[in-house]
Amino acid sequence: MSARYVALSGGVGGAKLCLGLSHVLGDRLSIVVNTGDDFEHLGLFVSPDVDTTLYTLSGLVNPETGWGRRDETWTFMRALEGLGGPQWFNLGDGDLALHVERTRRLKAGETLTAITGDVARALGVKPRVLPMSDAPIATIVETDEGVLGFQHYFVRRRCEPVVKRLRFDGAERGTITPEIRAALNDPELRGIIVCPSNPWLSIDPLLAVPGLREALAAAPVPKIAVTPIIDGKAVKGPTAKIMGELGITPDAVAVADHYAGLIDGFVLDEQDASLSARIGTTVALAQTLMRTLDDKIALAQRCIGFCEKLAGRA
Amino acid sequence: MSARYVALSGGVGGAKLCLGLSHVLGDRLSIVVNTGDDFEHLGLFVSPDVDTTLYTLSGLVNPETGWGRRDETWTFMRALEGLGGPQWFNLGDGDLALHVERTRRLKAGETLTAITGDVARALGVKPRVLPMSDAPIATIVETDEGVLGFQHYFVRRRCEPVVKRLRFDGAERGTITPEIRAALNDPELRGIIVCPSNPWLSIDPLLAVPGLREALAAAPVPKIAVTPIIDGKAVKGPTAKIMGELGITPDAVAVADHYAGLIDGFVLDEQDASLSARIGTTVALAQTLMRTLDDKIALAQRCIGFCEKLAGRA
Numbered sequence: 001m002s003a004r005y006v007a008l009s010g011g012v013g014g015a016k017l018c019l020g021l022s023h024v025l026g027d028r029l030s031i032v033v034n035t036g037d038d039f040e041h042l043g044l045f046v047s048p049d050v051d052t053t054l055y056t057l058s059g060l061v062n063p064e065t066g067w068g069r070r071d072e073t074w075t076f077m078r079a080l081e082g083l084g085g086p087q088w089f090n091l092g093d094g095d096l097a098l099h100v101e102r103t104r105r106l107k108a109g110e111t112l113t114a115i116t117g118d119v120a121r122a123l124g125v126k127p128r129v130l131p132m133s134d135a136p137i138a139t140i141v142e143t144d145e146g147v148l149g150f151q152h153y154f155v156r157r158r159c160e161p162v163v164k165r166l167r168f169d170g171a172e173r174g175t176i177t178p179e180i181r182a183a184l185n186d187p188e189l190r191g192i193i194v195c196p197s198n199p200w201l202s203i204d205p206l207l208a209v210p211g212l213r214e215a216l217a218a219a220p221v222p223k224i225a226v227t228p229i230i231d232g233k234a235v236k237g238p239t240a241k242i243m244g245e246l247g248i249t250p251d252a253v254a255v256a257d258h259y260a261g262l263i264d265g266f267v268l269d270e271q272d273a274s275l276s277a278r279i280g281t282t283v284a285l286a287q288t289l290m291r292t293l294d295d296k297i298a299l300a301q302r303c304i305g306f307c308e309k310l311a312g313r314a
Numbered sequence: 315m316s317a318r319y320v321a322l323s324g325g326v327g328g329a330k331l332c333l334g335l336s337h338v339l340g341d342r343l344s345i346v347v348n349t350g351d352d353f354e355h356l357g358l359f360v361s362p363d364v365d366t367t368l369y370t371l372s373g374l375v376n377p378e379t380g381w382g383r384r385d386e387t388w389t390f391m392r393a394l395e396g397l398g399g400p401q402w403f404n405l406g407d408g409d410l411a412l413h414v415e416r417t418r419r420l421k422a423g424e425t426l427t428a429i430t431g432d433v434a435r436a437l438g439v440k441p442r443v444l445p446m447s448d449a450p451i452a453t454i455v456e457t458d459e460g461v462l463g464f465q466h467y468f469v470r471r472r473c474e475p476v477v478k479r480l481r482f483d484g485a486e487r488g489t490i491t492p493e494i495r496a497a498l499n500d501p502e503l504r505g506i507i508v509c510p511s512n513p514w515l516s517i518d519p520l521l522a523v524p525g526l527r528e529a530l531a532a533a534p535v536p537k538i539a540v541t542p543i544i545d546g547k548a549v550k551g552p553t554a555k556i557m558g559e560l561g562i563t564p565d566a567v568a569v570a571d572h573y574a575g576l577i578d579g580f581v582l583d584e585q586d587a588s589l590s591a592r593i594g595t596t597v598a599l600a601q602t603l604m605r606t607l608d609d610k611i612a613l614a615q616r617c618i619g620f621c622e623k624l625a626g627r628a
Binding site for chain 2: 042043044069071072073075076077078079080082083084085092093094095096097098100101103104107118119122123
């Protein structure tokens with residue numbers, strides 16, 4: 001079987017489903033990952049969602065947090081404190097290896113896509129992990145405290161400021177990468193799955209990359225999204241809070257509406273079955289909370305089956 | 315008392331005497347440190363002799379090795395290995411904080427001198443630690459295995475290749491820094507002490523900095539050197555091996571000859587008292603092997619007393 005899938009994903013929540021998809025599909029999966037959260041810190045290029053994806057798929061991830069590395073040490077941060085360096089963004093000692101290597105290779109002129117591919121291979125990750133852009137695109141959060149870079153909003157200010165608007169600086173300079181275009185043009189492609197990531201913070205940046213939304217639309221396969229909202233609440237992170245601040249009712253209906261025109265199907269949590277009639281596209285019900293690896297694999301299989309059904313194959 | 319001293323130093327051996335001088339002189343000591351060993355590794359600027367000096371004077375140094383930090387962890391190197399990164403040069407997790415901060419600030423256009431000064435203050439180091447140059451000057455080792463950068467010779471090839479010639483690339487572009495010139499022009503200056511570092515690898519690069527040798531010569535104070543060779547052997551490192559390869563008899567006499575014209579006095583180890591008559595300058599005998607802090611302080615006091623004597627003050 002050579003049926004291939006493309007997933008669109010952000011950080012922790014998206015990576016969970018990607019891990020399930022990876023178990024089912026292996027190298028038949030390509031993951032387009034948000035890089036709007038990327039930033040330079042201490043002169044190092046940090047790519048949080050790409051890293052979370054790589055660590056999750058390689059089994060290196062810290063199972064307590066869902067990001068960073070397991071068995072991490074923090075000697076660097078303690079020494080940095082002794083030098084009077086900034087403490088608001090934690091860089092683990094092992095995690096630093098990835099940032100240092102990526103920074104070195106970016107400065108040597110290599111693309112983030114090429115570097116990420118090599119790291120994935122070195123870590124034994126079978127799916128292709130494709131950054132949404134090789135040009136820097138920065139998610140900027142306009143808040144009641146002023147304009148904040150994403151990590152300043154997310155980490156330094158712990159998502160506390162009220163979000164007024166989100167924008168993606170540099171998007172106009174970006175372009176869909178050849179690797180993403182190839183994945184979306186692959187004749188073996190059978191479906192596109194929008195992971196249960198934050199639509200506004202994690203998926204919108206990706207859809208802002210010139211050419212990407214059009215290439216998704218042109219792909220002649222089912223496109224589905226998995227709800228990141230269950231019973232009006234986000235499993236993790238500020239999705240529901242941000243929706244409220246943007247004047248959007250924080251429920252799965254609003255997420256499906258947000259993806260209108262992009263998707264052919266929506267995976268709604270079983271707890272929200274009563275909302276089915278209000279979802280403006282075909283609905284599949286599933287247990288979308290992924291606590292265990294089995295949960296992740298089951299949801300992955302449900303997504304693949306849904307795509308097959310939408311394509312008239314099942 | 316405001317009598318000030320300048321020390322010229324390389325790595326581990328020199329730093330031991332600097333620690334002794336630091337205990338006696340505190341902020342009345344300025345240390346001009348070799349930067350010929352500096353190199354870029356993984357995109358990070360590493361300055362081994364400056365680091366060894368800072369770690370030794372702040373008490374952070376690893377007492378087992380004389381370089382690097384005590385209580386160091388190595389998670390970064392293990393993670394780097396997992397990514398297929400180079401393993402020949404070990405960067406400890408805590409040590410990385412200094413390299414990352416220095417690299418960031420150098421790329422922002424700050425001088426190595428300014429950065430080193432701030433780090434010294436943050437670490438509570440009282441003496442001024444002055445890199446020999448703010449422009450990159452690289453010690454290059456011409457060997458029977460070809461031309462090697464210093465760290466490639468010293469660390470990667472463990473000093474095994476036969477040295478044919480040493481050169482200091484970029485020296486012509488360097489210039490004595492304002493901070494070193496000020497230290498040497500200070501009216502309170504009472505002496506200049508060449509530490510027991512490798513004359514060819516650690517002190518010669520420093521003397522190659524345009525203007526530095528002349529400024530040393532112009533300073534109207536006694537200049538002394540402490541032998542790095544005891545009984546024909548180096549306390550540590552490849553000094554004796556390199557002297558042999560360069561066709562020089564590895565003894566204290568050759569070291570004193572090497573510094574002819576620069577120094578007014580030479581501190582010879584008590585074990586080598588029989589060589590006194592062959593030293594071409596005034597000799598002081600001392601126990602130059604520094605095992606304990608008391609040894610370091612005693613040798614520092616001996617050096618200061620020797621300068622006072624040469625100046626006719628004692």
